[in-house]
Amino acid sequence: MTIHVNIGEAKTRFSELCAAALRGEEVIVQNAGVPKLRLVALPEVAAEERAARRARMEELIEQMHAIPDRADAFDPLEWDENGLPI
Numbered sequence: 001m002t003i004h005v006n007i008g009e010a011k012t013r014f015s016e017l018c019a020a021a022l023r024g025e026e027v028i029v030q031n032a033g034v035p036k037l038r039l040v041a042l043p044e045v046a047a048e049e050r051a052a053r054r055a056r057m058e059e060l061i062e063q064m065h066a067i068p069d070r071a072d073a074f075d076p077l078e079w080d081e082n083g084l085p086i
Contacts, residue, residue: 002026
């Protein structure tokens with residue numbers, strides 16, 4: 001997706017536009033409706049960001065797999081008449 005912003009708006013939304021460029025979106029800065037600049041991430045920065053995100057996702061997936069399956073953890077006979085564990 002391409003984002004088109006005028007120069008004044010780009011000044012106020014600079015951090016947001018930088019984040020969009022790092023995600024791979026194309027950001028075009030215009031002056032009086034005429035495109036003047038393109039904000040893009042450097043290839044090595046984008047690759048490092050992707051590698052860091054991928055490593056974090058793999059770490060989270062490993063943590064999720066380490067969570068024990070609790071479907072059969074409680075025996076229905078271990079509950080009292082008030083629904084509290086015995």
